[in-house]
Amino acid sequence: MAKQIASKSNKIELGLLTSSSFNLLLTTKYKDSKKIVIVDENTEQECWPFLLTTFEALSDAEVILLPSGEENKVMEVCFQVWEAFTNYHIQRNDLVINLGGGVVTDMGGFIASVYKRGIDFINIPTTLLSMVDASVGGKTGINLGAHKNQLGVFSAPELTVCDPSFLHTLEPKELLSGKAEMIKHGLIASASLFNDLLKDKNEIPSEKLIEAAIQIKSDIVDRDYKEQGERKKLNFGHTIGHSIEGYLLEKGVEITHGECVAWGMLVESYLSYEFAGLTEKELETIETFIRKTYPELTIDESEFGNLIHLMRHDKKNQGDKINFTLLNAIGESTVDYQLEEEQIVEALNDVFK
Numbered sequence: 075m076a077k078q079i080a081s082k083s084n085k086i087e088l089g090l091l092t093s094s095s096f097n098l099l100l101t102t103k104y105k106d107s108k109k110i111v112i113v114d115e116n117t118e119q120e121c122w123p124f125l126l127t128t129f130e131a132l133s134d135a136e137v138i139l140l141p142s143g144e145e146n147k148v149m150e151v152c153f154q155v156w157e158a159f160t161n162y163h164i165q166r167n168d169l170v171i172n173l174g175g176g177v178v179t180d181m182g183g184f185i186a187s188v189y190k191r192g193i194d195f196i197n198i199p200t201t202l203l204s205m206v207d208a209s210v211g212g213k214t215g216i217n218l219g220a221h222k223n224q225l226g227v228f229s230a231p232e233l234t235v236c237d238p239s240f241l242h243t244l245e246p247k248e249l250l251s252g253k254a255e256m257i258k259h260g261l262i263a264s265a266s267l268f269n270d271l272l273k274d275k276n277e278i279p280s281e282k283l284i285e286a287a288i289q290i291k292s293d294i295v296d297r298d299y300k301e302q303g304e305r306k307k308l309n310f311g312h313t314i315g316h317s318i319e320g321y322l323l324e325k326g327v328e329i330t331h332g333e334c335v336a337w338g339m340l341v342e343s344y345l346s347y348e349f350a351g352l353t354e355k356e357l358e359t360i361e362t363f364i365r366k367t368y369p370e371l372t373i374d375e376s377e378f379g380n381l382i383h384l385m386r387h388d389k390k391n392q393g394d395k396i397n398f399t400l401l402n403a404i405g406e407s408t409v410d411y412q413l414e415e416e417q418i419v420e421a422l423n424d425v426f427k
């Protein structure tokens with residue numbers, strides 16, 4: 075049987091989809107509901123055929139194909155899907171199944187949550203990143219222009235099933251992207267997860283490590299669903315990481331979210347050493363791990379101003395200073411450090427010198 079992850083705000087199962095409560099839900103609660111499966115080109119090819127041939131209840135499901143990629147996580151695409159829902163006469167008691175990475179689960183969750191004031195949806199995340207992060211925690215949303223996740227609602231799926239067997243077709247760089255969020259979960263809340271990841275030589279992390287990473291996110295979300303305090307810990311690595319991501323995307327450089335977060339975590343570990351009590355030895359361990367796991371990234375000193383400019387636009391800031399979550403130790407973090415531009419530039423120099 076798929077394993078139930080302890081969670082107050084979400085029903086999450088980890089293990090084979092066929093051993094989860096997915097089929098039971100389809101054949102009982104949603105027996106008379108229309109099923110709409112949302113996929114992108116890759117999950118239509120790599121994941122949907124398995125579901126179609128395995129679950130009888132999906133034989134007459136409608137399939138909606140979204141264009142893959144972050145640039146398509148936008149309102150224009152949502153409008154088209156809502157129009158399709160209307161054409162298919164989708165009603166309040168029907169069911170949306172999001173089969174894909176974070177783009178599909180974020181956008182599909184949003185589409186379902188506002189259509190007719192909300193219809194039920196199930197998440198079947200198919201990337202490591204969406205298993206350990208995007209589809210846990212009830213945040214759905216889309217981008218507005220250059221602003222990430224600017225439109226969205228908190229809305230929990232009826233069920234999330236994380237089946238690691240979908241990960242075998244995922245590109246290595248996407249596995250590394252998800253791994254960055256797992257490292258983050260270890261760094262902010264569990265030294266033992268971080269140490270296990272340090273030792274792990276597998277390209278696809280074991281189910282035990284995936285479970286630990288999901289559990290950390292789920293526990294934090296349970297304690298602070300609406301991000302009033304502790305949930306901000308999950309932003310570790312992201313103040314710098316998002317600025318690197320935004321800057322490189324503007325330049326047309328292709329890079330995954332997780333890779334930017336990995337470098338963001340390294341810069342923020344330097345800040346943690348300087349301002350939050352992380353020891354030199356811990357910093358060294360983190361640095362060696364990140365440099366060995368992720369391809370080298372060069373950012374010229376002359377570009378630091380651009381990064382700072384992007385950080386200033388972050389919705390988490392107050393006044394002139396920039397907001398960070400920092401590590402007090404590996405496995406322990408504190409939110410809401412307010413730092414000055416010069417302090418950040420120094421840490422950028424330490425990493426990208």
Ligand SMILES: NC(=O)c1ccc[n+]([C@@H]2O[C@H](COP(=O)([O-])OP(=O)(O)OC[C@H]3O[C@@H](n4cnc5c(N)ncnc54)[C@H](O)[C@@H]3O)[C@@H](O)[C@H]2O)c1
Pocket residue numbers: 114115116117120121142143144147174175176177178180200201202203204207208209210211212213214215222223240241242243244245248251331
């Ligand atoms: N809601 C949240 O709390 C939250 C948290 C973290 C990230 N996110 C969002 O998640 C998104 C990133 O998610 P992602 O990294 O999963 O990106 P993604 O959905 O773009 O997937 C990455 C790539 O993998 C492909 N793919 C997916 N599953 C596959 C499979 N099994 N085999 C082969 N290819 C497959 C996709 O088509 C895509 O090309 C971002 O939009 C981010 O904002 C949301």
Ligand SMILES: [Zn+2]
Pocket residue numbers: 255312331335
């Ligand atoms: Zn992230």
